[in-house]
Amino acid sequence: MSARLAPNPNLKRMAPVLVLWLAVCLSGTWAVDRGNFKTCDQSAFCKRQRALKPGESPYRALLETMELTNTRLTLQLINDNNKVRLLLELYRLQGNMTRVKINELKPLKPRYEVPDVLIREPPTEPLSLLSQDENGVVLSLGAESQRVIVSARPFRLDIMEGRDVLMSLNSRGLLAFEHLRMRKDTFSYKVTSTVASVWDNIKRVFSSQADPEAEKKEEGDPASQAEAANEEEEKVEDGMWEETFKSHSDSKSNGPSAISLDFSLPGVEHVYGIPEHADTLRLKTTDNGDPYRLYNLDVFQYELFNPMALYGAVPVMLAHNAQRTTGIFWLNAAETWVDISSNTAGKTVFGKMLDYVQGSSETPQTDVRWISESGIIDVFIMLGPTAKDIFSQYASLTGTQAFPPLASLAYHQCRWNYNDQEDVQTVDAGFDEHDIPYDFIWLDIEHTDGKRYFTWDPHKFATPKEMLQGLVDKKRKMVAIVDPHIKVDSNYKIHNEIRSRGFYIKNKDGGDYEGWCWPGSAGYPDFTRADMRAWWASMFAYDQYEGSMENLYTWNDMNEPSVFNGPEVTMHKDAKHGDWEHRDVHNLYGFYVQMATAEGQIQRSGGVERPFVLTRAFFAGSQRYGAVWTGDNAAEWDHLKISIPMCLSLGLVGISFCGADVGGFFKSPNTELLVRWYQTGAYQPFFRAHAHLDTPRREPWLFGPENTALIRDAVRQRYTLLPYWYQQFYTAHRTGQPVMRPLWVEYPQDPATFALDDEFLIGRDLLVHPVTEEGARGVTAYLPGKDEVWFDVHTFQKHNGAQNLYIPVTISSIPVFQRGGSIIPRKLRVRRSSTCMEHDPYTLYVALNPQRTAEGELYIDDGHTFNYDKEFIHRRLSYANNILSSVNLAPEAQFSTRSWIERIVILGASKPSKVTLKTADGQESQLEFEFDASMSVLTLRKPSMNAGEDWTVALQ
Structure with a gap:
């Protein structure tokens, strides 16, 4: 028996994972199993919070506790049901922003506040008191007669400009803050509460003798608050202290800790953002279904037009009407659900016209409610007034898109997996033979020695430097995957180092957390630790990552993190990151993995070379570290179409470097779909073809000479425009403006643009309407701008703006228009790579x-x-x-x-x-x-x- 056929001692241990994987592969149906992922009703905290009724807020502001300095307002809020007090902080920030923080006044232990996402502590501007009475407080926000009104009973916060309400907080009374507590049926609680009760009585006797008003004052005492709260919550609901999903149990040592706050947006019908979801650009109302979910998950061929969570989470929403754009940045890394409702939802165009004719006084309004499992309320209200102001404001908080190497904006060739060095060399030569340029060829997990990252298969990739040098000679580059799950193997250097340094995430009992992923049993490094990230970065040094060279870059996949045998295919929430539970930090994990990897690439060059790192999981601020893609899509027309709003949504929240797997990851595209996907991908920021292990090969020349020519033409169009793409990324890096943007950003007063997501702008000067319908003989593109003209970039024909233009198309057509009033540089001498040009x-x-x-x-x-x-x-x-x-x-x-x-x-x-x-x-x-x-x-x-x-x- 050959070594390849020898029994694998790990096979029995891996059986559950292998059976699951093989069952999906052999079934022939690639589709998400929704039963693997929670609905709101299956998420205890979401269900609890969503059951709260509007208009019944128990919170009031204690105006006598207000303190106002030059830059900060603090004010206590009290929940009249349980007497728990909260501390509200309000700041006016430079750049027309307001920050509101709400935390427990005296929590049982500290609550998690998200670090590292903000690029600095945001600079503040002066606040001043305009008026105060028993009903509330009015503060000046400085710019343009802006002010904030804090109403006392019930607590409510309104931000106004002149006579207009720009945004209201808790106007529907859905603020909720589940305080940390000890479980009543435990011994420690009984002892503590008994001692607290005795001490309370002693204090009450002595203080009341000295001060008859003491009993009234005692309302604010933390011990009294805790006792009142526990008396109020005698009933322990399901999921408050322990929650089960399928076979997985989630223990909650401090019980329920969810937070919630509602925002009302008068005059607004269109809201955008909160990626990642495979949905339309304009967010839908959620009254009759689940809220949008933000919880980084490995979702196997995701479903379209569904608010379920995907790989990344950016808790930023933009609201737009013809007069103004505003934004909400909810800085929380725990599982989050976002409800959207509208008083115009469901109304037909006729219904809206009838309102107008009949003189309806109802102003359109969108209400948004954020619900997070843990942490604090820390929200940045960005007041625009324009979309470009919002981009600048958000960039001032979380940074701009990293300026990528020019070559990374060119074409990337990938599949799972190129078999060996000879395969890589053959594919590389194929591009030259068929005169198709490319810059990067990619290697997936099979290139490693048994899924041990930072290694090479000793038989298939025996001389990686020789392979990389062959690419250097042609001025080309390679990307190799490095995932954050580490094979548990005492003969593996990386594992031994992480374990010996104590860098693995721990389970709730203190041992190293282990789960199943591609290598079998795997540990998960704690990337929330700065020392762990520094060590990880050091592993990219040329003397550590053997076989690597300066033209080898990195792909971070599976970093949600993906745990095949974990709840919802991810990590248990009660796993430990030092003092914090995984539930507190979950959505940050992929952000930290990409951060550490990018730093490793920078360090290996002595700080000279820009990195290129692709990540699947991301959070607010991930734009600082590289590119993202839309994950495991499918070779279907609807997946091609959805790539446009998915990337547009990411661009609106700072992440410009976005793309989708050209051709679809799962399944096999027919030639028409493949050609159309190349034509679309050539005009999206990140341009990479990728395919699943079990799909037939699909290098561009394998579909006949006519289709090869069509793909060649699309790729060459990308290369001619590289100077323009590079300039747009430079601008994005300097200003925070998205590279790929919806039309409404440049035409904010044109309602015809507000819901468009089948066409887009690159910068402000190129309009692209890809052909995404099977068998299409024409498309209708909206050309904006009443006083503008647009030129077809292929025929130079001129068209007036503010019209729907029908464009006949053939299989070779890519409708692209240049705005009249613009100058665009191109390089028309296309060579085998961008560096050659x-x-x-x-x-x-x-x-x-x-x-x-x-x-x-x-x-x-x-x-x-x-x-x-x-x-x-x-x-x-x-x-x-x-x-x-x-x-x-x-x-x-x-x-x-x-x-x-x-x-x-x-x-x-x-x-x-x-x-x-x-x-x-x-x-x-x-x-x-x-x-x-x-x-x-x-x-x-x-x-x-x-x-x-x-x-x-x-x-x-």
Whole structure:
């Protein structure tokens, strides 16, 4: 018997995992088993909180406890049902934001407050008292007559501007704060409560003799509060102290700890954000179903149009109407549910028109309720007033999108798995043979030695440096997967180091937590620990990660974390991260894994090279560390369509570097779907083909020469636009503006754009409407802007804005339009990788608006180091009064380029009599040109000025 056929001693232990996996694989039906994941009714805290009725708030503000400093208001709230007191803190933040924190005044033990997500403690601005009476307090928020009104009974907080209410907190009375407590039926509780009762009586006797009002004051005593609270909650409901889901038990040592708060948004009908969900861009109301769930989970081929949780969670929501955009950032890393209701939900267009005709005074309103299992209420209210202000405000809190290496914006080729080094070499050669560019080839889990990460299979990848050097020689790169579950194996260096340092997450009894994942029995490093993250980062050093080189980058998968035999395919909530339970930190785990991995890539280069790390799980702030993708999708048309709103939603909450597996991860696409997916993916930020282990191979040349040509054309379109993509990511890194954005961001007063999610903008100047319907012979694209024009980038045909344009399509069509008034640089000499194109020339596409002006930018740096802070070229391109000019926007930056301008194409032009170029050194020359009168396109040939220097081109 060969070694390959020898019995595996771990097979018996792995049987449950293998049986589950094989059953799914062999069934031929790839679909999520919803029974593996909780509904709100199966989540005890969600069910409890959702059962609360609006309008019955037990909370009132104790105005006599108010303290106001220059920058902070503090105020106690009391629950009149159980006498538990809360502490409210309110801050006015720089940049038109307000922060509200609510915590127990004196909790039994500290409650979790999310660290590391905010890039700094947000700077504050002065608060001032405008008025106060027995009913409440009015504070000035400074800017534009903004003020906050705190009402006392019941507690309510309204933020106003002039006479308009921008947002209200607890207007529906759904604030709830389950205080930490000791269980009544335990010995420790009985002893403690007896001692507390005796001490209470002693204090009461002596204090009442000295002060007749003492009994009234005693209401605020923590011991009295706890006793009153426990008397109030005599009945122990199911799930308060222990909860069972399927065969898994979740113990809760401090009982229920959920928090909840409602927000009302007057005048708002459209809300967006709170990814990740496979749903429409505009969030739906949840009155008749489950709330949207934020709880990072490994969901096997997720279901579409469902509010169930997926791989990542960003608790940020944007609200928009034609007058204003606002945002809510709920900083909590525990399992969270978000309910949305609207007083216009379900009304038809006719119904809304009838309201208008009959003079209905009902203002549209959306109400949002956030429910989290633990932690505190820590919410940032971003007041805009524009969407771009919201992006800047949120970026000031959690940072901007990391500026990626230019090559990572090109095309990536991946599958689970390329078999061996020879397979990698063959695929690499196939791209050259079929003249299709690519920059990265990827390796999944099978490249390792028995699923031991940071290793290579000694037979299939025996000489990884030789393989990587072959890619270096072609100016290409590789990504290898490094997952956060670590094989429990005493012969595995990584495992031994983590165990010896005590870096594994613990189970509730104090031993190392173990679960099942790809290697079989696995431990899970505690990435919430800074020392663990530092050690993990050190493992990417070239002398530690043997076989790695500078062109090897990293993919973090399964980092929700995925635990095959855990509740909901993830970690038990009562596992321990030091003093905290996993329930407190769950949604942060993937954020920390990507953080540590990105830091490892930076450190290995001595801080010189920018990292590239792809993650599946993410949280607010993950944009600082790399890219995300939409997980295990399927080769179905609806999955292609949903990739657009999924990435748009991520962009709205700071994560611009998003993409979906081209072709679908599960199942096998037919050729039409595959072609259409390449065409769509070529215009999304992260462009990677990926496929499941059990699907047939689908390299681009395996579907016949016609389809190879169509895919080649789509990929080449991506490469020609890399200068524009790179500039957009530079802008995103500097400002927080999304790269891929919904139309309403740029056309905020046009209601026709508010719910569009089958088309999108790249930056502000390229509009893309991919073909996502099977057998489509045409699409209808909405071109926004009443006074704007749009040019088809393929035909140069001009179309007016503010219209629905029907576009006949063939299988080769990718409807893309350039906005009139823009200048977009391209590189038309497509080579085998983006690095090979570094010094190639640019073609400028100048699309004139009706005022016959246009502007754009050109950004150039070395494409891969952190020197972009000081060594770069950033130029303003502008066309006005028949003069096209290039002006330096960063004269202090020192960088030079060998690239030049080889062509200028002006759309919507008139024929000149002559064209004169004037360069930086004062030299003038006449340029050759061609004019297409039928399309009004002027082409200037070979101007040949350096792309990094000043010049003007005058048309006469």
